Amino acid sequence: MEIALAAVSGRWTTLVLRELMHGPRSFTALRGAFPALGAKVLSDRLRELAERGLLVREEQRGFPVRTRYRLTARGTALRPLLVELYRTGSALTAPPRA
Amino acid sequence: MEIALAAVSGRWTTLVLRELMHGPRSFTALRGAFPALGAKVLSDRLRELAERGLLVREEQRGFPVRTRYRLTARGTALRPLLVELYRTGSALTAPPRA
DNA sequence: CGGTATCCACGACGATACTG
């Protein structure tokens, strides 16, 4: 559980993962998706996720340099967990039944 | 998702919740279950979980004072999430399939 | 466009000591 928890921990981590579940995204696209997310934090998070083998960074040659972040199989494996987090969060938000 | 994540965040939180899923436990019983868990951190965690309405603290009169921590309905609602965390963690631990 | 470098604030965690 610690491993799974570490994989999704961090204020922005789940949001970034969720965005990438829809397909590869560029750095700027991710920033655009979350205006409140600073460049440094996004950079930190992406590096961490890459180190955990949950996503890969792909550079396209040319100018300006194009970069895409794509989830790996391990990354997409987190989908059910994200769904469950959403489901449980909704349940907790709903009025407590006594 | 942030709400669900907050509910299970913290190094010991999931473990404590998991232990309480088996039934009410005393402070000392919880300490015994996790020898590496300091009294202060356990105290912090229990207070936080109580504030979130995930468990309740029950005192029995007498000497010495007996205390039990029991999950509420909201607390037990986290079970599927814990299961999913375990499942996902196992999947991530397993050899990466490329 | 796609980042890195610095610095700072805050909260989680841990160790130690003490209490009713």
Add this chain to the structure above:
DNA sequence: CAGTATCGTCGTGGATACCG
């Protein structure tokens, strides 16, 4: 038995500025 008090450390995250 069931905690609280205090202190120190570290990681996350935010603000700002700068770079190829």
